[in-house]
Amino acid sequence: MKVAIVGAGISGLSSAHYLKKLCLEGGVPLELVLFESSTHPGGVLDTVKKEGMVLELGPDSFITSKPWALDLAKELGLGDSLLGVGYGRGKNTFVYYGGKLLPLPEGFFLMAPSKLLPFLRSGLFSAGAKLRVLFEPLVPQGSGGDESIRSFVERRFGREIFEKAAQPLLGGIYMADPDKLSLSATMPQFLEMERRSGSVLWDLLRNPPTSRGESGARYGLFLTPAEGMSVIVERLCRSAEFARQDYKTPVLSLKKSEKGWVLGSDRGEEEFDAVILSVGAGAAGLLLSDVDPQLGTSLSGVRYVSSAVVTLVFDEKDFRGLPECLGIIIPSAEGMNLVACSLYSRKFPGKSGRGKVVIRCFLGGELNPDAVLWDEEEIKTVLREELARIFGFDNHPAEIYIRRYKMSMPRFALGHKEEISGVMHRLSRHSGLALCGAAYFGVGIPDCVHSGDLAARKVYADMVR
């Protein structure tokens, strides 16, 4: 069968890999053709190698609590080259609040403590906020319908916990406004805790998700390939054995034909038995608007947010006083442009070269969309001023890399899960057509890999039926 993969991000390339595997196992001949609008594969994955450094300018790692990215890395022969986070230091997060850097207490997990003593001792939260958290078990359960992250956190833990911790932590992961983010589509485990135990606090205290020394994210669960995230892309391109890889070739139209599907691009029209669209929901919606207007409308309704990642490389000798943490979050109430900083050389010392301090700074997002449009000089000026405030001195990086990720992160609005289950149901009417990508089941790399696997299975099942 002849199949088109449209979009060469991690999702599309994973779908190609899994489809190839299914066809090999089933003895079905496969001709795979890749269409990608940019000049290279990988989508938002972007590794730069220089002078012993392996810098990630986009995503820097993947979580292993969802198995799909780890399983894929192992299948691609990368199992032995995966590095964990940090080398024995505290894997904690600091919050820049009220002009000070304060540690998020050990065991604090995204929106609530999983260890009481460090939380009660913490200088970050007021006595009132601590008391409010202790009373959380008395808060009645929600209605069971979808709820925004902000509403859930404020309802269960109060406003201060939201403002100082949940907003910058969860807003930072999704670069979105937690007032508009669906809890069921992003952090369903907290809804489950409320349902299961009647109290998120009780549930977390009984089953602490963080390990010793951790706060904020579960850093111990993240892995990164020593060769760089882009090695996953290289291996996927190799394993898919594409018959053709057409770069600088955006797909502009999609029609049903007698045999299957006709794709249109600047190179003309071409017929395929099946098509996997891995192009972002908006672009998929446009391509499908004639084929199935209802599908087109649902897909076009998924909103995206933009962000900028600025990677700063300092010589270690010029940089003193780095706080003992892996990341810094900045609540939006601080009125700064920086959303978060990741201390990359602490997180992945094996990838940052000798004698270097590497800091990744995150700007923009839904609460500050203009930052992505700033020119290089504006970004540098703002960063210099804000980093001086946070770190207490004014340093010049030896190198600076700016990457703008425009409309690259889907923002899961209230009702997203139901909307997407409707999309997948409707898609089952279209034989030989599948969708995959960050817009559907989760934005993280494991979810994207899994969505590629599911898309491959749908197309394969449609074709061999």
Ligand SMILES: Cc1cc2nc3c(=O)[nH]c(=O)nc-3n(C[C@H](O)[C@H](O)[C@H](O)COP(=O)(O)OP(=O)(O)OC[C@H]3O[C@@H](n4cnc5c(N)ncnc54)[C@H](O)[C@@H]3O)c2cc1C
């Ligand atoms: C800055 C940033 C940091 C992140 N950090 C992490 C992290 O550390 N860990 C983690 O797990 N996740 C992270 N994520 C999330 C995760 O990396 C992404 O959700 C995931 O990589 C998206 O992959 P994708 O293939 O779905 O989409 P993309 O990577 O966006 O790929 C889509 C591809 O489709 C192409 N395309 C679009 N339209 C067309 C068309 N008409 N024809 C042909 N091609 C087209 C695009 O050029 C692009 O290459 C991060 C995301 C961002 C933006």
